[in-house]
């Protein structure tokens with residue numbers, strides 16, 4: 001029964017960044033995340049994909065209240081995070097953690113590995129002295145490193161190892177939900193699988209829930225149960241991952257899928273790629289109506305006038321007029 | 323084709339695959355690395371050696387002679403003597419041994435330099451760190467205060483303080499500290515502003531770390547390099563500023579003396595007894611130069627762009 | 631007929647305080663006119679260093695070229711003076727870098743930057759150079775070349791900048807174009823645009839291309855041949871069919887198996903390559919891949935494998951291909967390779 005419950009519900013979440021443009025301090029807003037809603041069930045993995053700058057990181061950080069949401073509701077375990085007080089947030093942060101994109105920037109270069117992993121233990125007063133040391137070694141073990149590494153500094157590790165240190169730090173508070181913000185995109189192909197498999201294993205043994213942010217669709221498909229596709233601050237399609245790949249409905253999703261590189265010359269030669277024209281428009285003044293219409297080959301008149309609404313069943317929803 | 327290799331070797335080799343996560347290169351910390359680079363810089367090392375010698379002499383120098391810095395010998399055969407085996411640097415118009423006085427002065431000057439650097443370090447780093455990290459209106463207000471304070475001329479400060487407090491070492495230390503922490507605060511704030519968007523800071527916030535912890539555990543250790551360089555360069559600046567105050571008669575009070583004070587005294591008798599000017603002037607220049615060269619070398623050594 | 635580009639036994643080291651990093655340890659390959667080859671390998675294996683050595687762009691110190699030659703139509707580039715090399719760069723060999731922002735001059739109009747290169751190498755007047763620059767902008771698919779000509783790099787998106795870089799490096803019709811991870815910093819949809827563009831250009835201008843990447847996926851439909859590089863050496867090379875369908879080197883197997891396949895429905899475990907590449911300060915005596923190789927033989931510990939011919943034009947440096955290793959090779963079987 002527990003499996004069915006939603007661990008996280010996001011409703012109409014918005015995050016706007018105020019920008020000062022021009023000499024006279026004219027304000028404009030950058031709509032990084034504009035009215036998105038989704039749920040994540042306990043124990044599942046939701047993949048979040050989209051182009052650079054579409055707002056994926058902003059979603060992840062807003063969920064953790066690292067950014068203050070502009071509007072909307074975030075229910076974590078049925079508790080609204082948006083209105084939570086500072087001390088409540090501290091508690092929530094024990095249950096909800098984040099793994100960062102850049103394994104080089106996300107570890108403090110002046111701290112040893114044991115201080116980095118030990119920091120959450122100190123902050124939440126989870127362990128001290130010998131218990132702290134044992135726990136650090138245990139965590140290092142969990143991510144496939146050993147006690148000998150504890151006294152080293154981050155710059156002495158390879159990217160994959162650093163990312164695993166980041167995972168260990170997130171696990172130190174025994175969270176239930178982890179936001180993985182492109183945990184592998186800075187890593188080599190041969191190392192990526194190490195981190196993915198680690199995340200997979202941890203999910204099985206610890207029953208974790210993930211929000212997995214990435215732009216590599218093949219990896220997202222591999223790890224996710226459901227996938228949400230984002231474009232310019234909006235979710236345009238959300239579906240079970242096999243369903244999404246077998247039957248993409250939104251033109252943007254179709255283009256994304258067709259652009260995935262395939263390591264097989266036979267398939268690659270015979271495949272027809274959908275090459276999107278042009279670039280992603282600026283999120284400062286996105287196109288009216290459907291935001292994808294400037295690059296969409298199926299665009300009709302209605303697309304410019306009306307914003308498409310989300311429709312479909314619980315397994316597959318899409319926001320497109322066609 | 324290839325030199326014959328025993329067929330025996332073409333059998334599977336059982337080993338633990340990928341267990342080799344050991345790190346071959348020796349562990350070097352940031353500071354070890356910086357020290358290594360510093361050692362390669364000859365000028366900076368010379369500067370450091372001179373600084374250390376000055377420090378040692380400032381501590382033991384006054385005890386190397388049978389005289390004390392304030393013992394006067396007002397008999398004319400003892401005053402204004404040139405260098406000799408008894409008085410290595412000669413004596414001044416009150417018959418005091420110049421060697422003792424120079425090292426005593428160096429002690430006072432260096433004390434002023436170090437203490438004001440320390441004051442500026444403590445206040446400036448804390449202030450700048452808090453202002454930069456908290457940002458928003460707190461930053462706005464804190465930086466306005468700094469602007470207003472730095473608008474007040476230095477001399478005005480000192481004179482005001484002299485009026486309130488009695489002149490002397492304490493007053494000078496307070497005055498120097500009160501002025502110099504301002505630019506340190508600005509420096510630290512700038513550094514913190516650029517560091518606080520780093521992912522490791524976000525990670526710490528995500529873990530529930532308090533602002534206090536983030537500032538002192540994450541941000542400040544990471545801008546320690548420029549802070550240290552700045553502090554090092556602040557020492558000669560303070561020594562110089564004190565010398566300058568001495569010229570205006572606002573220096574430490576007699577019979578105590580700083581190098582600056584000795585120079586200022588020496589100038590009045592430059593025609594007749596040039597050594598009275600020469601020795602203190604030489605040592606104050608040497609100190610300031612050594613600190614500056616060393617500080618520059620330190621900056622090069624700590625430059626994160628060179629770090630690999 | 632001499633080959634267009636012939637790199638022989640290239641060895642490059644970096645002298646750093648901790649010791650000598652042997653970044654490239656004997657790379658040999660050649661390139662025909664109009665051919666495109668890919669160099670694939672993980673970070674730090676020496677791909678960029680190889681490319682920079684060919685372009686003579688290495689900073690020395692710390693870099694030293696220990697051995698080898700780079701023959702461009704029979705001329706050894708390593709013997710040329712810096713002046714001669716400058717004439718050659720952009721003119722006969724062009725290069726595109728990973729980060730398009732750092733390789734464009736931010737204070738100069740993009741069109742001007744392209745025209746500047748043309749003027750420098752082709753000895754033409756201002757007007758002619760501009761015309762040629764506009765042609766190039768057209769070629770790389772700028773929607774509005776006239777307007778784009780007068781814009782600055784910061785007004786361009788990542789994809790547009792990379793196009794500008796390509797236009798710049800193609801303006802003088804170089805014979806060889808080296809692209810060092812041209813799409814790594816870009817999004818999938820933009821990456822698809824750029825790859826399509828490179829394919830198209832290759833067909834139209836008959837330029838030879840060296841495409842450097844760590845993603846085996848993107849080379850499949852752009853390149854004719856693939857070279858897999860590991861720890862400063864080329865461990866396997868062959869046509870793309872050879873590499874994807876009949877790979878012979880355990881490292882290539884690993885690379886192919888560590889990425890998820892889209893065609894599989896059920897969720898299978900990925901097979902990572904365990905461990906990490908050796909530190910090139912102390913390169914191993916035997917096969918550099920040995921510590922991570924599941925199929926290692928006793929010989930691999932002490933002896934560096936030479937290149938073995940697996941098929942025509944397909945070579946791999948692995949002891950499993952040695953005639954004496956027949957038995958071990960059969961034991962490995964086919965499961966490892968697909």
Ligand SMILES: Nc1ncnc2c1ncn2[C@@H]1O[C@H](COP(=O)(O)OP(=O)(O)OP(=O)(O)O)[C@@H](O)[C@H]1O
Pocket residue numbers: 017030031032050051052053054055056057058059215283
């Ligand atoms: N702190 C901020 N202040 C102002 N604008 C911001 C801030 N953070 C992000 N943005 C803007 O919000 C938009 C969304 O950014 P975000 O980092 O969420 O994208 P992303 O999908 O994570 O991209 P990537 O794949 O490159 O990581 C971008 O246009 C970005 O410029």
Ligand SMILES: Nc1ncnc2c1ncn2[C@@H]1O[C@H](COP(=O)(O)OP(=O)(O)OP(=O)(O)O)[C@@H](O)[C@H]1O
Pocket residue numbers: 644646651653671672673674675676677678679680692844910
């Ligand atoms: N300036 C340098 N000083 C010292 N070592 C260097 C320098 N440049 C490169 N190296 C070393 O040379 C090796 C090869 O580096 P190279 O840049 O060629 O890797 P790469 O294959 O291009 O990797 P990536 O995919 O990360 O670009 C690395 O081990 C690197 O540490």
Ligand code: SF4
Pocket residue numbers: 250251252290291292293294296297298299300303308319320321322
């Ligand atoms: S709503 Fe219209 S413009 Fe938008 S994706 Fe659908 S068809 Fe294209």
Ligand code: SF4
Pocket residue numbers: 879880881917918919920921923924925926927930935947948949950
């Ligand atoms: S030579 Fe030996 S260790 Fe190297 S790849 Fe081949 S089998 Fe593995």
Ligand SMILES: [Mg+2]
Pocket residue numbers: 056057058101181182
């Ligand atoms: Mg992001």
Ligand SMILES: [Mg+2]
Pocket residue numbers: 677678679810
């Ligand atoms: Mg490279």
